[in-house]
Amino acid sequence: MIRVRTGLGAAALAAITVLGVAALPNGAAVAGDTGLRGAARGTGVKIGTAVDMNALANDAAYKEAVAAEFNTVTPENVMKWSEVEPTQGTYNWGPADDLINFARRNGQAVRGHTLVWHSQLPSWINETDFTKAQLRDLLRRHIFAEAGHFKGKIWAWDVVNEPLNEDGTLRDTIWLRALGPGYIADAFRWAHQADPSAILFINDYNAEWLSPKTDAYYQLVKDLRHQGVPVQGFGMQGHLGIQYGLPGDVLENVRRFDALGVKTAFTEVDVRMILPTDQYRTQAQAEGFGLMLRACLLVKNCISYTVWGFTDKYNWVPGVFAGEGSATPMDEQLQPKPAYDTLRETFLLAR
Numbered sequence: 001m002i003r004v005r006t007g008l009g010a011a012a013l014a015a016i017t018v019l020g021v022a023a024l025p026n027g028a029a030v031a032g033d034t035g036l037r038g039a040a041r042g043t044g045v046k047i048g049t050a051v052d053m054n055a056l057a058n059d060a061a062y063k064e065a066v067a068a069e070f071n072t073v074t075p076e077n078v079m080k081w082s083e084v085e086p087t088q089g090t091y092n093w094g095p096a097d098d099l100i101n102f103a104r105r106n107g108q109a110v111r112g113h114t115l116v117w118h119s120q121l122p123s124w125i126n127e128t129d130f131t132k133a134q135l136r137d138l139l140r141r142h143i144f145a146e147a148g149h150f151k152g153k154i155w156a157w158d159v160v161n162e163p164l165n166e167d168g169t170l171r172d173t174i175w176l177r178a179l180g181p182g183y184i185a186d187a188f189r190w191a192h193q194a195d196p197s198a199i200l201f202i203n204d205y206n207a208e209w210l211s212p213k214t215d216a217y218y219q220l221v222k223d224l225r226h227q228g229v230p231v232q233g234f235g236m237q238g239h240l241g242i243q244y245g246l247p248g249d250v251l252e253n254v255r256r257f258d259a260l261g262v263k264t265a266f267t268e269v270d271v272r273m274i275l276p277t278d279q280y281r282t283q284a285q286a287e288g289f290g291l292m293l294r295a296c297l298l299v300k301n302c303i304s305y306t307v308w309g310f311t312d313k314y315n316w317v318p319g320v321f322a323g324e325g326s327a328t329p330m331d332e333q334l335q336p337k338p339a340y341d342t343l344r345e346t347f348l349l350a351r
């Protein structure tokens with residue numbers, strides 16, 4: 001496998017990085033393999049999507065596209081604690097097992113999401129007055145139960161999700177309050193014991209820029225690895241809004257984590273906009289998707305680029321950001337937008 005740091009791939013990518021998408025000659029790079037998955041072949045970067053399991057079960061066109069376009073998949077919700085253990089001691093592995101089996105049939109790697117988070121916890125955790133010791137035991141049991149259940153079937157786990165605030169301080173969560181700052185290291189050690197084969201990531205949003213938040217992640221990852229804690233990857237979710245500008249220093253940010261010797265990944269990419277869309281906004285969106293993919297392709301150990309849903313037909317953004325949307329590379333009819341073409345051409349140029 002020839003990664004893109006040398007020869008035409010690197011030069012072409014460097015040119016795009018400087019000149020932007022517009023530099024690509026029409027159609028020149030569109031030969032051979034179909035879809036995003038085909039275009040990514042041989043680049044060393046897997047292309048993925050978050051999967052809505054209801055849509056996968058009930059929408060044939062969606063299901064076909066998930067199989068054809070992506071070589072890695074992430075469950076959008078069905079591996080979260082509230083979904084896998086809705087009542088204490090009763091596990092609901094079914095929907096997640098369905099994704100594992102779908103991925104196996106389609107030769108896709110599975111990113112597990114997520115073992116430790118302050119959100120989407122089962123109500124019995126938030127509504128019960130557990131002691132600190134009980135919460136510690138519950139967290140440990142959960143990690144061994146879930147990572148153990150999927151042992152050997154998960155390529156990479158988001159072990160701890162969104163533990164820091166924007167200023168780089170530790171987020172005040174039930175886990176920080178109960179277990180103290182050491183909960184992050186404990187979670188990684190337990191996850192590694194439960195499944196030594198999975199690549200273990202710490203994952204967050206607003207982690208694409210050089211900022212107090214990513215400075216803190218840089219130091220945290222460095223310190224934890226120095227202590228022998230198996231933090232093996234840094235995940236940048238990549239939720240952008242064109243109205244806030246794009247992370248022009250993302251390559252520099254990814255490179256410093258690469259220099260730490262950890263894997264990196266873009267784990268939940270979408271680029272939303274204030275509606276209605278227009279040609280300028282969709283072009284800015286395409287540049288947003290392309291900028292992060294180029295950064296990934298130009299860095300030695302960036303291993304995957306996952307969009308958080310590939311079609312506007314099934315997307316979380318409108319439900320959270322009123323008046324915003326159109327955040328994915330395909331429209332509601334699963335037709336490609338300029339962002340899709342940019343992703344495909346950027347992969348092809350990197351081969």
Ligand code: G3I
Binds near residue numbers: 076316
């Ligand atoms: O499962 C229940 C269902 O039983 C109930 O009938 C229905 C009606 O309320 O809600 C369903 O739960 C919803 C769940 O998605 C599954 O569809 C929750 O209300 C809804 O809040 C939840 O939204 C998810 C959100 O995380 C929750 O925080 C989004 O789909 C998902 O895209 C989003 O993903 C997160 C990542 O995990 C972490 N990073 C940010 C990203 C976007 O917020």
